[in-house]
Amino acid sequence: MTRQTRTTTSSPGRTPRTASSHPAHGTTGRGLKRNGAGNARKTYRVRRGAEPNRGARRGRPKKPHRILKWVLGIIGALLVAGAGLFVYMYVTTDIIPPEKQALAQKTTVYFSDGTTPAGTFADQDREIIDCSVLPGYVGNAIVASENRTFYKDSGIDLKGIGRALINNVTKGTRQGGSTITQQYAERYYLGETTTYRGKLREAFLALKIARTETKDTVLCNYMNTIYFGRGAYGIQAAAHNFYNKDAKDLTLEESATLAGIIPAPTAWDPAVNPKQAESRFHRVLGIMAEDNYIKASQRDGAKMPQTVNFTRQNTFAGPNGYLLTMVRKELSTGKGAPFTPDELDTGGYKIITTVDKGKQDLMFQTASPGSPSNRGMPAGIQVGGLSVNPKDGSIISFYAGDDYLKQQLNNVDQASFQVGSTMKVFTLLGAIQDGTSLDTVFNGNSPRTFASVGRSVSNAGNASYGYINLSTALAKSVNTVFMDLNEHVTAAKTAQVAHTAGITGRIDDSTTFDTLGVDALTAYDLAQGYSTLANGGSKVRLHMVARVIGPDGQELYKASAKPEQVFDADQVALLQGAMQGTVQFGTGSYARSLGRPIAAKTGTANDDTAVAFAGFTPSVLTVFGIWNPGQDGSAQKIPNFLGYARGNGYQSVLFTRYMKDALEGTPVEQFPQAVDRGRVGGPDGTWGTGTRSNPNRPTWPRPRQEDRRQEGNDGNGGQQTGDGGAGNGNENEAGNGGGNDGSGHQGEEGQQGGATSPGGPEGNGTPPEHGDGSDHHPE
DSSP: OOOOOOOOOOOTTOOOOOTTOOGGGOEEEEEEEEOTTSOEEEEEEEOTTSOOOHHHHHHSOOHHHHHHHHHHHHHHHHHHHHHHHHHHHHHHOOOOOOOHHHHOBOEEEEOTTSSSEEEEEOSSEEOOOOGGGSOHHHHHHHHHHHOTTTTTSOSOOHHHHHHHHHHHHHHOOOOOOOOHHHHHIIIIIIOOOOSHHHHHHHHHHHHHHHHHSOHHHHHHHHHHHSEEETTEESHHHHHHHHHSSOGGGOOHHHHHHHHHTTTSTTTTOTTTOHHHHHHHHHHHHHHHHHTTSSOHHHHHHOOOOOOOOOOOOOTTOSTHHHHHHHHHHHHHSSTTOSSOHHHHHHBOOEEEESOOHHHHHHHHHHHOTTSGGGTTOOTTOEEEEEEEETTTTEEEEEEOOSOTTTOOSOTTTTOOEEOGGGGHHHHHHHHHHTTBOTTOEEEOOSOEEETTTTEEEOOGGGOOOOEEEHHHHHHHTOHHHHHHHHHHHOHHHHHHHHHHHTOOSOOOTTSGGGGGTOSEEOHHHHHHHHHHHHTTTEEOOOBSEEEEEOTTSOEEEEOOOOOEEOSOHHHHHHHHHHHHHHHHTSTTGGGGGGOSOOEEEEEEOGGGSEEEEEEEOSSOEEEEEEEOBOTTSOBOOOOOBTTBGGGTTHHHHHHHHHHHHHTTTSOOOOOOOOOOOOBTTOTTSOSTTTTSOOSSSOOBOOOOHHHHTTHHHHTBSOSSOOSSSOOOOOSTTSOBTTTTTTTOOOOTTOOSSSSSOTTOSSOOOOOTTTTTSSBOOOO
16 A cells, blocks of 8 residues: 655645654654645655664665775785885895805914914804805705705795794794895895894895895805804815815715705714714705706715814914914004904904924924923923024014913013023123223122122122123123123113113113113013114014915015114124124033024023023024923022023023024024224223223233133033133033033033132132122122
């Protein structure tokens, strides 16, 4: 039945309305609408919120459709944002400079021949090589083991990343799913990264690398970077540590073995887990055959290779440890050092030293207390030895200790000892500079009292020498003469001359005892000072590094031997002439057996705690020191050994042994002739006995050649023993009749027995060490 709506025709003044337009029906507004006859009729709109009719209810969308739209919208937005982020990350990811550790190579130190290694500096054992020299199967084995799709992929493996992500979430692991390119990006550019953010950056960098670098470049850098176990980073170090050969000489089987253990190089080392290593070996070869890198026959005929025994060695073990520390110190410490320690550890440099391997071995055999030639040397005795070329300052050889790992204190440039009368040469040079002739005569008797120290001083063994000139006083190392001389020269000038020569250690310039060497110096310091004297007054800095060459073959550093003339050459030549007397007829005559001109000076510490010898030809200077430190490092008396009382004289033996072999086959060199332009009696004529000779007896003449042949009989430390000689031994090592302590030991230094040979022309029979109540001064 059709619902009808009543209408009323409006009459003037009334508005027609429908029968259903009663307010009870929920209407709120009204309007006029014309009917077909043009009459207006009232209509009403349904109020919002009122119950809709059925037709309106069917036309509205359903709620699930709205949710689907929202989901699709969100997904779309995420995709757009992800794409934008991808583009942004790719564009803003730069191929940065390689990570420092990836390029770190070990630096190798060589002896002077440039081919014999002495040791290495390294954070990591790595040597970066040019992969073009490698057989093709080396890289192919690594590709087969680590990333079969390497030559095809875009640098990342989405399946691998997804699989790793699932495992990480479900199992709590930290897998990477990385390709070779990703691993290369991580190790070569980023350093090790384990965070998701780091992995994301790694992936974008890998994508960019895959488009900017060739596969061969990526693979080569990867092979030079990856850890293979046994401390080896890179294929070259691995070849050495596993097979004792260069990487270019690896066989197919060796390459497959190394490639197979990359995921767990320490655990799968063939020496640790041979079963697992062999399983990986066959896996790699199988993949190589499947991917046509090798033939099936090569796979089937391959046998697991034997690796070499590997023991991780400390490169600082043994005597070479001292060489390495000295090289490191020279190149990386002090103001203006050419390298930093970090550069030495990672730069991959080739450092060529000045140290001669043959002479270094000779020095060790000569100086080591444990060597056969020194059998019988008491435990605890320390020896330091150094040989240099004074013309250019290059260190030829040295002995600093037997094993750096057992004793880090370096006996050449760290341990110090009283150098004794080796300091007298600086006092004498000061006198020469002041215009004093070496023919000036001084009182060499013992004991004598000196106002500068307010006490008496005696010669070694309290020996008296009468009135002698300065040349003889130096050769005999007469304490009383040099204490007298130093009162004129002054302690300050003696110290100043020594420092000008190159000695940097502390010298007490407030006491004239400095001429007797009461201050402790290192063998290195003493050698630096004496090298200036050996080089005619021209000072050259001592050094042991000749050159440093970079990984690319470029020379990065070269030692500069810039001489500085600090003393007058003629004055130094005059001093050299006097120093030759030490060997010709003085306290160091054991070295006369070398058969060539040697300028030298011996030294004995106060209270017999150390002995020293410094001697040279124009081209080779060698210094030896022997001392006896206590447990607390304090200086102790040297015990008697090998027939040498308190070790006195044995320093001359060490010097002679070394120089005999070191100089073998070299031409005999002469020292320059000098003219003594000084004034007898010093600049004011009051030094010594003044302008006069000995008023009581003839001055001590310079020995003639025929006199020198009789030194064994006149008590000056010759090779014969006796008790009736002149008794002119002046140091503890100076020979009182060549061995009047009854040892009969043949040696130029003699022993510390009685003060002089009884009955000799200069002997006074005074017993040694405080026999007259005076202070004892060995030299």
